[in-house]
Amino acid sequence: MKLLVYPMNKSLAPLGRYADMVTDYDQVIPVAPRSFGYGTGDMAVVDGGMESGVNITYDLKAALEACDAAFLDYCPTANLDGKQYMDVIQSLVNTGRRVSISDDLQDFLVRHGYETIKKLPIEILEYNKNNIVLNEEKRLLDLSVPCIFVFGSGDLTNKFDIQLGLRKAFQKAGYTVMQLGTKKYSSLFGFDPLPKFILESGDSQQKVLDFNHYVYEKAKSDNADVVIIGIPGGIMPNNPYQFTEFGEPAFLIGNALKSDISILSLYCAPYPQEVLQYLLNICKYRFGSPTHYISLACQDMMVSPETLEFQTLSIPVKRINDDILPQVTCLGAKVFAAMDTEGMNHVAKQIIAELSENI
Amino acid sequence: MSYIVFDTPGPHAFVYDRETNRVIYISHADAESLHQALETGETNPTLQKYQQKGICCPSILKDIEHPTVPMMEEIASSQLEDLLLQVTQNCNLRCEYCTYSGKYYNRTHSSKHMSFEVASRSVDFFMERAKDKNSVVIGFYGGEPLLEFELIKRVVSYVEENYGEKKVSYGMTTNGTLLTEDIVRFLIEKHFNIIISLDGPKDQHDKYRRFVSGKGSFDVVMENMQRIRTRHPVFYQNLRTNTVVTPDKDMEALEAFLNKDEQLEGMTPGISMLNDSGNKEEFAFGPENRVVNERERAKLMLYLLDQLEEEQVAKTHRRYLDDLIFLCKTNQSIGKMTETAHHAGPCTVGVRKTFVDVQGNIYPCEKVGEVPAMRLGNVFEGFDLDQVKRLTNIGALTETECKDCWALHHCTICLSRCIEKDVMSRKAKLRHCAESKAEALTKMRDLCFLQLEGLDFEKLRSLQMAK
Incomplete structure (x- = not known):
């Protein structure tokens, strides 16, 4: 077919x-x-x-x-x-x-x-608006299986590639994966996209509660061994001249669920260590998600000096591996290129090993 | 040093610190002390006081390099946005100041014109390297581009047939003498943005812009414009004019013509100064020009302070408003200085604009000479990336001066100002340094003055820039 x-x-x-x-x-x-x-x-x-x-x-x-x-x-x-x-x-x-x-x-x-x-x-x-079963509880429920978040610093940061990379590795290792994807076409890969309500306007408190219950119920009904959640959008504004988004979905999801592992995928650049620490601190303190994996996407971002508009620049993964990754180090975090199959597989295996230790 | 102390009308003093890109209102006593520190190069308690707060600190800048240089291969393969095709080197006018008039090095009128093979290959070359751009511009340049109207039509057809799913807008600067009804209908149908060269009232226009026979072109241009105005009023309102200001230009008469002539009502006039890049003769603008500029700048400030109506500000000088808006938007947003930086001003050559001559050679733009030293490759063999990097990274010409320059973030010097006899020249660049710094300081002073007079910066930031 x-x-x-x-x-x-x-x-x-x-x-x-x-x-x-x-x-x-x-x-x-x-x-x-x-x-x-x-x-x-x-x-x-x-x-x-x-x-x-x-x-x-x-x-x-x-x-x-x-x-x-x-x-x-x-x-x-x-x-x-x-x-x-x-x-x-x-x-x-x-x-x-x-x-x-x-x-x-x-x-x-x-x-x-x-x-x-x-x-x-x-x-x-489209984002899922069907079969959403919510629990009646008025408190946040604890997932009984590990949960992985995939954050990004904006659109086109290969978040979905990472979600698929993780899915493949976990399934290959024999685990049942419950996954909510950032792409509306996630169902073509056999899993649901995010529920629509998390991106719609509405009461934030209720959305946090609903998302928590939704994932809890779905993980249970899918008999999942692991939950992978793609976080839509970015984690902070990227353009000082145009206020577009500030990571609201990340904030809601971060408050709804406790992640065991988080990956942050960034626009590609030779970031200084202090910038990476700042971004990891955002994940840790704003979204309650300690993050120890950083991916560099095949896109760089820039703001046009003439129009002051946000732009992206495609960067081949070979260039990232050869020239950019060697310049980037971050204490306490593994930095890799999501679009490098070997690098992604290695990170996925490391995450599986980490979770298998069950500490 | 990486800071400058300045004042504005009234008892106000300021310091601008390049490292933080901040302007701070300070006392006169502090201003004097900081001045002294600048002049002697020695520290003093006032300087120390500011340095303790992170202002006026020694620079951390180590290297001058254009930010696009390290990623040039990727940029040049995906970010092209504006293709300018030199469809002919011929023209039906012989304007005395034209870059093809013989007064410039290595450029003269000739009968050379672009073949369709070169034009279509140029389009392919461009589109293959515009992957990351959602919309692009294709412009036609001459000589007089409308002498090659049939080629222009073929190129537009070629783009539509092969690249119909890309958002493309077309543009052209024309001398306005060949705007027949057929041509105008085509330009309207294809949504062309048209700039007509118009040098002012009849006597001024005809002084330079003459047919090969020597006859002035003003009457023909105005007649064509009048016909367009009558038959295609919507298109007419979108036309723009451009006036080349020569040193002998009567600015008063020009302003009166462009701002008050009934036929030009509603149109957007632009002015550009005579290109000094590659000009064989040195020239300078006289004080009359400066007086008009100063007066119109003052009127613009009064308009921003609600003391004058918009109509009272010369349209030709509203570009300065764009400069103020831009400065207002970008000031304080750069954050702290990095160890490697480059002055503002230059574009990424060949990427921001891809100028292709009649033979398919690529140049940075129409403002630099079509000579080997400025060539960036050709559409058949591709970019010469080393040359693209070299001509983009013009900061390297004046590395020592740039490292120490307070106006690094506000510089307006691009490649076209760094050329002497058609090669890159440190001397030529340094000639423009003082002018660029003075412009930056004027804008900064004006913004500080406007803020002290109560202008709401957010209101200024929200104004739409024309360019």
Whole structure:
């Protein structure tokens, strides 16, 4: 079974890179318009990781013919209009292919007059709002299994890659994993995305309680050996000129659950030790999550000196391993590159060993 | 030293500390003491008092290096944002001050024009290296770019066919003489941002901007603009004009024309000073120019203090407002100095703008000469990364001076100001240093004055910058 993913970009990259982990499909066809500049090379061009063996194509027509199913997401940075998306969806539906789209794409299409999208036989992937069983207790409940948090300093910090890396390692070691992912398409990997309420407006106290109960119940019902929670967004503001977010979900989740292990994934840079200590202190004291693993993502961040807008810069993992990692040390924390398969596996094994000691 | 003491009108003194990027209101007595410490290079109790609070401390800056240099390979492979194609070196005008007029080193008008092969390869080269950019700009440059209108149309088609999913906006600076109805309709359809070169009222414009025959171009340009105004009023409102200010420019007459001429109402005029980079003749602007600038700056300050209406401020000088807004936004946000830094001002050459000449050679921008010393590679073989780094890292030219300069974060010198006879020159750069420092100090003084007079900085920060 072949899953077409369109339009391939950084935020969908895990679907191409970890095609072997996508459930129900044995092959993923990542399609990126030529305009995206990825060419027809390996997924490494998109996410900066190591060679994956999965190549991108911009031949949408051929991919539509070759696929058995498709996942489409809204790409706000692309110059794709509603008709272009609808044409692809319609041709898939007409030929009996299974289609799933993100709720963002559905919203975009509805906004642009394509109300008909709601009548098509397609699946909508979104943050989880179904089957949420809450406990009646008015106190926070203790998980009886280890819990791992994956924080990031912002979007595109390879948080989801780390979540998948951990999942793979724990499953390989024979453990049952209960996982809540930061991507809406987490279900394609066989686990739920985060519950929607944690990102919606509402009473913070109630959200903390609800999240705690939700994870508690789900870990119990899944008979999980370990819980892995991806923390959406960043942990602090990144741009002094535009206030966008300040790590509210991290604060809520950090108050809802006690993590046994936390990983913080940062935009890539040769951070001085005191900066890393400051960031670890944020995790420890603001989110109650002592953190001993730091990952460097395949993205650097910067604020444009001209427009004062936030920008990211792709950095290949080889460059991180060769030039940046050797410059970064942090007392009491292991620093690694999430997109380096070997490094990620090593960290996952170390975490498993650490948790196995049960101290 | 990495700090400077200054005053503003009235009994107010300030110290600006580069290491913390902070401006602090101080007493006159302290100002005098700090001045003394600066002059003698010796410490005194006042300096010690400030140093104990982390102000005016010795600098920790060790090396001057542009922040993009270490990551240049990655930056140059994903961050390109503005492609400028020199579609022709020919022009139907012979403006006396033009960089192609023969008055500049290594640039003259010629019949050379860009082939479609070079243009399409330039687009491919650019798009392959704009992966991290959500939207990009493609501009057309000359000579007079509209002499190659057919090529421009083909390039736009090529972009639409091959890169339709990328957000692209198009731009062009034209002398305005070839704006036929067909061309205008095309520019409107493709949402071009157009800048028309207009040097002021007829006598001023025609003094320099003449056809090959010697006849002035003012009447033709104004006629075309009037037709656009009548037939395409929305497009017309989005047109911008640019005036090159030459040393002999009658600024009063220019201001009156650009700000009050009925036909130009609603348009955004811009002015740029005559390019001195690579000019064979040295020139200087006279005091008349300075008087007008000072007056308009004063009017702008009064406007910010609600003492004048916006309409009373010359449109041509509103750029200074952008400078103030920018300074206001960025001041105090740099944090502490790092051991390696670079002065403000230069862009990452070839990345911020990718200027491609008719043959496919890449240059930093249209302001520097198309000579081997400025070449960054070509669209067929790629960037010469060492050259990109070298021309970006202009701080290396004046490392000693920069390490000791209080205005490091506020410098406005870019590569185009570091060129003499078409090669990078420390001497040329240092010539602009004093001017850049004076500009920084003026802006700082003005901001301090405005704050003391009650201007709400948050109101200033919330104003939209035009550029």
